[in-house]
Amino acid sequence: xxxxxxxxxxxxxxxxxxGQPISQNTNQSIADDSAEINENFGFEEIARQMRQYNSxxxxxxxxxxxxxxxxxxxxxxxxxxxxxxxxYLFVGAPKVGKSFFMAQLAYHVSMGHTLxxxxxxxxxxxxxxxxxxxxxxxxxxxxxxxxxxxDNLHFTIWAKQLGSGLDEQLQRFVNEHPDTKLIIIDTLQxxxxxxxxxxxxxxxxxxxxxxxxxxxxxxxxxxxVHHTRKQQAEDKFDMISGTNGLLGAADxxxxxxxxxxxxxxxxxxxxGRDQQDQRLHxxxxxxxxxxxxxxxxxxxxxxxxxxxxxxxxxxxxxxQSAWRGTPTELVERLDMDIQPNTLSKQLNVNAGRLLHxxxxxxxxxxxxxGRCITLTLVSEA
Numbered sequence: 097x098x099x100x101x102x103x104x105x106x107x108x109x110x111x112x113x114x115g116q117p118i119s120q121n122t123n124q125s126i127a128d129d130s131a132e133i134n135e136n137f138g139f140e141e142i143a144r145q146m147r148q149y150n151s152x153x154x155x156x157x158x159x160x161x162x163x164x165x166x167x168x169x170x171x172x173x174x175x176x177x178x179x180x181x182x183x184y185l186f187v188g189a190p191k192v193g194k195s196f197f198m199a200q201l202a203y204h205v206s207m208g209h210t211l212x213x214x215x216x217x218x219x220x221x222x223x224x225x226x227x228x229x230x231x232x233x234x235x236x237x238x239x240x241x242x243x244x245x246x247d248n249l250h251f252t253i254w255a256k257q258l259g260s261g262l263d264e265q266l267q268r269f270v271n272e273h274p275d276t277k278l279i280i281i282d283t284l285q286x287x288x289x290x291x292x293x294x295x296x297x298x299x300x301x302x303x304x305x306x307x308x309x310x311x312x313x314x315x316x317x318x319x320x321v322h323h324t325r326k327q328q329a330e331d332k333f334d335m336i337s338g339t340n341g342l343l344g345a346a347d348x349x350x351x352x353x354x355x356x357x358x359x360x361x362x363x364x365x366x367x368g369r370d371q372q373d374q375r376l377h378x379x380x381x382x383x384x385x386x387x388x389x390x391x392x393x394x395x396x397x398x399x400x401x402x403x404x405x406x407x408x409x410x411x412x413x414x415x416q417s418a419w420r421g422t423p424t425e426l427v428e429r430l431d432m433d434i435q436p437n438t439l440s441k442q443l444n445v446n447a448g449r450l451l452h453x454x455x456x457x458x459x460x461x462x463x464x465x466g467r468c469i470t471l472t473l474v475s476e477a
Contacts, residue, residue: 103266126157137361164441167460170448171347171370174205174277174317176215177396182347182372183308183318184328185284187336192352194321196385198223198280203276206249206379212389219277220248222269224255226286244451248275255281260288270314279311282321285341300341308345325349362387399449400422407432408471409454417473426469440467 148154171180181200188194204211208218225233233251251268256262270276281287288303304320311318324336325422336342336349343349348368354361364376375393380386407430412419421429423436432439440460447458451474459470 103171123345123390125330133379143370145168151466164444167447169315169443170452172217172315172448173215173452174217174219175201176217177371178214178366179278179317179319180366180368181311181315181317182345183304183311183320183347183348184347184368185304185320185336185342185349186352187324187349188352189324189354191357193380193385193387194205194352195225195228195282196236196240196380197352197387198282198321199233199240200224200386202240202249202278202280203237203246206246216457217277219385220250220273222266222273222276223251223278224279224281225251225253226255226282228253228282232431234383240386246333248273255287257289258287260285263306263310266310269313270316276314276316278319280319280321281307284320284322291329297339297341297344300339302341304342304345308347320346342381342474361390369413402446402449402465404430404434404439405446405450405454408443408450408458412456412471412473414473419469421469423467423469440469443469 097429108451137198149156171182173180186194186198194286201211202221202223203209203406204216206221207218208216210216216361227434228236230251230253237245252459256265266279284303307318307460308322322336322342336351345413348371351365353363353365360380360382362380363376364374364378365378366374372394377390377393379390381388411429419426419429427434427436427439443458444460450456450458453476457472457474461470463469
């Protein structure tokens with residue numbers, strides 16, 4: 097069966113965004129919307145739909161059925177169970193050890209080394225250490241890791257501000273390093289645009305929103321280091337300096353705290369839209385200043401095995417690394433008691449899990465003959 101070009105539109109993941117989309121994404125062009133027009137429609141129908149899309153009162157909606165009929169990008173893990181593609185805040189009081197934690201995280205991702213008991217996806221890392229000097233970075237990394245260095249861990253202590261060239265700098269780096277997994281900006285305050293109302297909800301939301309657009313477009317994790325305010329709060333994440341607009345636009349946040357400034361023990365609270373809230377107890381090694389894991393207050397929930405995904409994994413293996421056919425043919429091949437339409441919907445929803453857990457890329461294309469499913473084993477999910 098010849099390969100057909102995919103006509104199903106790949107919209108941004110609903111789950112990954114959670115809240116309202118950032119304003120810049122709402123102004124879709126006619127060309128973008130017209131991609132969803134069925135190519136089998138006549139010219140008059142295409143013209144009618146284009147006029148509808150261009151109407152000032154037009155609101156683009158989708159039904160629950162349409163939601164299930166499409167495959168949406170999921171946020172891949174960077175540190176599985178801890179950090180995913182998207183935009184996160186990493187906050188803590190001054191001198192609590194944030195920069196050492198950032199160096200540790202950057203090193204583990206660049207090397208692909210497991211962080212405590214969390215599997216890590218190896219990739220290029222860019223660390224904007226905007227409050228450091230080259231000498232301080234050199235001494236810190238040598239104390240932590242000796243001379244074992246990584247050639248895909250990049251640093252800069254100079255960067256432009258958001259809206260004044262930083263956007264282009266980050267995009268150029270990602271273009272030159274397509275395997276980039278993580279960018280750390282230490283600190284958020286250093287790249288904020290000059291002028292304007294720096295302490296309004298709208299301004300805070302817009303700043304993180306712009307960075308989130310960049311991270312989502314490039315499927316990377318952007319980690320923004322920020323400070324806490326001195327006042328205590330019942331909800332620990334209300335201690336983030338600034339307004340709730342920062343957290344409102346982000347995909348999640350990490351909060352590093354010590355009970356006593358002189359203590360080596362700390363807690364790391366984690367909250368995110370698409371992941372389980374956690375609290376980790378850490379202790380910093382007095383000699384190397386590396387954060388070590390002691391315990392987690394909550395055991396991570398793990399989804400039970402899915403019989404359909406297990407059956408697909410048994411079909412697509414090293415011996416047969418690809419399969420293509422209709423949903424009906426796949427049902428017959430798997431020998432499962434399931435309707436073809438139900439199979440398609442379940443695989444549409446679980447495409448990210450199939451890729452992450454079994455390294456199988458799933459595509460569901462529509463052509464003049466109907467639906468065509470393509471399953472491909474990939475070397476690294």
